[in-house]
Amino acid sequence: MPKTLDDIDHRLLALLQQDSGRTLAALGDLVGLSPSAVQRRIDRYRETGLLRREIAVVDPSSALLAVCLVTLDRESPESHRSFREWVQAAPEVQQFYNVSGDHDYVVILATSGMAHHRETAERVIKNAPNLRRYSTMFVLDPIRTTLTVPTR
Amino acid sequence: MPKTLDDIDHRLLALLQQDSGRTLAALGDLVGLSPSAVQRRIDRYRETGLLRREIAVVDPSSALLAVCLVTLDRESPESHRSFREWVQAAPEVQQFYNVSGDHDYVVILATSGMAHHRETAERVIKNAPNLRRYSTMFVLDPIRTTLTVPTR
DNA sequence: TCTGAAAGTTTTCATCC
DNA sequence: GGATGAAAACTTTCAGA
Numbered sequence: 001m002p003k004t005l006d007d008i009d010h011r012l013l014a015l016l017q018q019d020s021g022r023t024l025a026a027l028g029d030l031v032g033l034s035p036s037a038v039q040r041r042i043d044r045y046r047e048t049g050l051l052r053r054e055i056a057v058v059d060p061s062s063a064l065l066a067v068c069l070v071t072l073d074r075e076s077p078e079s080h081r082s083f084r085e086w087v088q089a090a091p092e093v094q095q096f097y098n099v100s101g102d103h104d105y106v107v108i109l110a111t112s113g114m115a116h117h118r119e120t121a122e123r124v125i126k127n128a129p130n131l132r133r134y135s136t137m138f139v140l141d142p143i144r145t146t147l148t149v150p151t152r
Numbered sequence: 153m154p155k156t157l158d159d160i161d162h163r164l165l166a167l168l169q170q171d172s173g174r175t176l177a178a179l180g181d182l183v184g185l186s187p188s189a190v191q192r193r194i195d196r197y198r199e200t201g202l203l204r205r206e207i208a209v210v211d212p213s214s215a216l217l218a219v220c221l222v223t224l225d226r227e228s229p230e231s232h233r234s235f236r237e238w239v240q241a242a243p244e245v246q247q248f249y250n251v252s253g254d255h256d257y258v259v260i261l262a263t264s265g266m267a268h269h270r271e272t273a274e275r276v277i278k279n280a281p282n283l284r285r286y287s288t289m290f291v292l293d294p295i296r297t298t299l300t301v302p303t304r
Numbered sequence: 305t306c307t308g309a310a311a312g313t314t315t316t317c318a319t320c321c
Numbered sequence: 322g323g324a325t326g327a328a329a330a331c332t333t334t335c336a337g338a
Contacts, residue, residue: 016208056168149215
């Protein structure tokens with residue numbers, strides 16, 4: 001249970017989401033806290049599950065990104081379940097959302113090029129049972145790619 | 153200039169994109185290299201710009217995510233430029249792609265709830281000059297949210 | 305209960321082989 | 322690519338507010 005976060009917590013979380021490579025001392029300077037106080041707060045974020053992990057970000061311009069919109073044929077739970085499992089098994093699936101509206105899923109594929117993309121789309125999406133509709137938008141320019149979410 | 157990456161580089165980069173919290177010793181064990189050799193490789197990734205930074209990942213289920221598809225009215229460079237600037241200025245814009253196909257842009261908004269979303273969509277997107285079409289898919293379940301890209 | 309400071313431990317960095 | 326010593330960071334503990 002995340003206890004109520006104060007203003008310093010929000011600033012700290014925003015900083016960590018932008019760049020977690022800073023030292024505790026540097027973070028402390030930025031928010032006005034001692035390094036140990038900063039560390040205690042970060043520990044709490046991890047314990048409560050608010051902070052999941054740290055990752056290294058690779059330059060996305062070296063990859064081919066594609067946003068795929070998927071609609072399945074029916075609302076049968078089995079077809080959704082098997083579709084999810086199939087998609088989740090693919091390492092090329094960078095993001096995978098169940099969404100509201102005309103489509104059921106948004107799948108963002110990250111591949112090394114068009115040949116790899118075609119192979120992946122074929123294997124991961126087009127082979128899905130009960131696939132009704134499927135469209136692809138290729139990313140021409142990844143203007144911003146973050147995972148930042150607001151904490152308040 | 154990324155020199156040609158060998159197999160160990162690819163494995164190292166995959167590990168770092170999954171979780172960069174590991175020590176050099178742990179990484180070395182996983183790929184069969186000494187800690188200092190691992191460090192040299194990581195330094196090279198940073199120098200060449202392949203590795204941009206490290207970030208902390210906050211649990212996305214605490215936020216309201218929305219995938220917005222945007223089409224502008226004309227191909228006038230000015231309207232695209234001003235739209236980009238306007239969108240880029242908003243901290244709620246988690247991802248922002250220029251894409252091929254019927255739509256011009258995909259914008260993923262991360263907000264604290266529906267009230268925040270409506271305010272943000274109004275401010276960031278609906279006020280755009282030359283906005284032709286705009287649709288929103290709310291994320292019901294963020295099944296996978298990574299920034300992983302293939303390195304080969 | 306939370307903060308800040310200091311001691312002990314681990315990791316990282318630079319140089320050498 | 323590996324190994325070593327030096328520097329830096331992190332973790333733990335403890336005293337104070």
